[in-house]
Amino acid sequence: MNSRSAPSLAAGMLVAAVGLAQAQTATGEMGVSAEVARTCTLSAEPLAFGTLSVTEVTNGSALVTLECNGVSTVTTILVGMGANADPPTTQRNLAAGIDDRVPYTLHELEAGGADIATDGAVTLVQVGTTNTYTATLYGKIQPSPAYPMGTYADTVILTANYAP
Known part of the structure; x- marks a missing residue:
């Protein structure tokens, strides 16, 4: 072998070895998916009248909020009578104890x-x-010196109907 061909041969072997040492690649696929379920959350601030007046109407208000994921067509909520209604379909009442x-x-x-x-x-x-959808509910209590002393409360059920 002549002295000129030795470096050429070495360079050729080096190129061949580098080609064999290169990383190989493989490809694949990954599926990606999600599901959107229509859900809504209905919440309300407490409607607190505070201390009642015996001479003036007492007012209060509460913000009702409906938050939905996805587009919603809800435009109304239904407001129940409350746990202390008497009779059950005509008069909302705050109650303290059994009779007040x-x-x-x-x-x-x-x-x-x-x-x-x-x-x-x-x-x-x-x-x-x-x-997000909101409504403000306003409450009124007529004045009266006849209300017995006490702490009064009621619970009103709010209902939002929406398509899933």
Whole structure:
């Protein structure tokens, strides 16, 4: 072998060895999926009247919020009568103990107007372009010196019907 061909041969072997040492590749696929279930959460601030007046109407209000994932077509909620209604479909009452009652009304307008009836529908307003809807419920208690002393409460069921 002549002295000129030795470096050429060595360079050729080096190129061949580098080609064999290169990393090999393999490809595959990965599936990606998700499911969107239509769900909504309905919540309300407490409607706290505070200390009642014996000479003036006592007012209160509470914000009701419905938050949905995905687009919703919910435009109303139903407002129940409350746990202490007497009779069950006509008069909402705050109760303290077994016999003590303070009647109250719920309204969709701050100025009052008609009482929200049994399972009465209240219109929700969409907040901007979000999937959040709100309504404010207004409550009124007429003045009376006859209310017995005590701490009064009631629970009103709110219902939103939506398509899943």
